[in-house]
Amino acid sequence: MKKNITLIGVPMDLGQTRRGVDMGPSAIRYAGIVERLKDIEYNVLDFGDIEIARPGTIEETIETNLKNLEEVASASENLAQAVSDVIQEERFPLVLGGDHSIAIGSLAGISKHYENLGVIWYDAHGDLNTADTSPSGNIHGMPLAASLGIGHETLTRIGGYEQKVKPENIVIIGARSLDEGEKTLIKERGIKVYTMHEIDRIGMTKVMEETIEYLSGKTDGVHLSLDLDGLDPQDAPGVGTPVLGGISYRESHLAMEMLAESQLITSAEFVEVNPILDERNKTATVAVALMGSLFGEKLL
């Protein structure tokens, strides 16, 4: 992994309806991410935050059931540019959310630098909805579909090009809440998914070994998109859409450590930290600890 990291905060809460997730980047900084990475010898720059328009301030020109579409699209374009610039400077982009809709912008900025980008989607959800299949109209339930080039044009065309990731280059880990349309898409496109069933059954060690093996042969870079709700709500309570029966804190550390060893990850984002719903900044603290492991922190 590269020794230079640039943090990009994305105080976005318009991809869903629970306020507070826009404070995620501050909470993660407060939990000590910069010091943590400097302690393990990284050169860390903090880019600051991407500007997010207040809801309703951009003129609505598109007829749609998607909430805050114009504002999410505008922030995504800005994020894509910032992330792309960081890669151009040969630094590792570490994006701090914000709700998961920001992955649309991250992937738009990252993918043009790779022929065959891999994506690890660590999440309770698939985030594979479109305007037609979404039960909520919340864009944070759509970023993976949009990045496949499926869904509303405004979202699939961010960055000026259509498909950011191929279905065979995606691995979803931790799934336990999928809508019907998402299940259909997973089957039709052949997306690899480790649900909680597989994690319980074969264990996180095997899940990560297989994931690393699956992606290392065919990708020239791998983006980790980690939604804190992939973890069990007991370990990460500060999230807007918690689902019982998730990945434990320990399993998650193991996963990050194995990714660090593999040296496969070339960009990452940690999303859905909502300090208002949290217990004494626990979820941001967990996020920082996981980032430590992802970047090679060791006890001894």
Ligand SMILES: NC(=[NH2+])NCCC[C@H](N)C(=O)O
């Ligand atoms: N990034 C997230 N937390 N996504 C939750 C999505 C929940 C639900 N599947 C929806 O589309 O509304």
Ligand SMILES: [Mn+2]
């Ligand atoms: Mn989720």
Ligand SMILES: [Mn+2]
């Ligand atoms: Mn998600």
